[in-house]
Amino acid sequence: MRIILLGAPGTGKGTQSQLIVKKYHIPQISTGEMLRQAIRVNSKLGQQAKKLLSVGKLVTDELVIQLVNNRLQEEDCAKGFLLDGFPRTIAQALAIKEIGIKIDKVLEFNLPDQLIINRLNGRRIHETSGRIYHVTSYPPKIAEKDDITGEPLIIREDDRIEAIHHRLTEYHYLTKPLIHFYRQEECLGNITYHAIDSSRSVTEISKDLISFLE
Structure with missing residues (x-):
């Protein structure tokens, strides 16, 4: 089973991807982790990525696609994989199609922007542990304090309002067009596509997701 997850940050992809990985025994493929690993082991692609990043440039689509293609040739991907955070653009989607990477199912996680903002901006982290x-759905016993240590909680930089708006703008501009692309792929009989209402409980979403995958 070869799966792509689509959805803005804060729509619950991370939680559900863990369920998919455990239930179907397939690896989760993260381009961010692949880049870090390639740089860590100083591979040829890693050296190229490091050179670009060191001067403030984005890693090219060509390099990312090479990394993904190499990773998908590994033995643990023989029975399938879960792509999370890739492809991010139409160009990337077309590129993986052209090099013969077959996708079976695409899952789109939907949530209105204001609910995403509320979810992410309300998140609090105990940095050490x-x-x-979450200030509303899972608040600490004492506001802004960790339940175990009593230490102050933090807001991650990614969860601040300005950063959330930036991430959502980027998603709508770059990634949302993929929804139309993959709906067309479904019409052509190349994949099956399913949109998920992420405003529901984790349990309800999980049931919906498993029903679609099976």
């Missing part, structure tokens, strides 16, 4: 709270 990684414990996560």
Whole structure:
């Protein structure tokens, strides 16, 4: 089963991707992690990525696609994989199609922008342990304090209002056109596509997702 997850940050992709990985025993492929690993081991592609990043440039589509293609040839991907955060653009989607990477299912996680902002901006983190709270849905016993240590909680830079607006703008501009692209792919019989209402509970979303995948 070869799956792509689409959706803005804060729509619950991370939670559901863990369910998919455990239930279907397929690896989650993250382009961010692949880049870090390539740089860490100083591979040829890693050297190219490091050179670009060191001068403030974005890693090229060509380089990312090479990384993805190399990763998908590994043994643990033989029975399938879960692509999260890739492709991000129409150009990337066309490129993986052209080099013969077959996709079976595309899942789109939907949530209105204001709910995404509320979810992300309300998140609080205990930096040392990684414990996560939310000011409304899972508040700490004492406001802004970790339940175990009493230490102050932090807001990650990515969860600040300005950063959230930037990430949403980028998603709508770059990634949302992929929805139309993959709906067309479904009409051509190349994939199956399913939109998920992410405003529901984790359990309800999981049931919906498993029903579609099976």
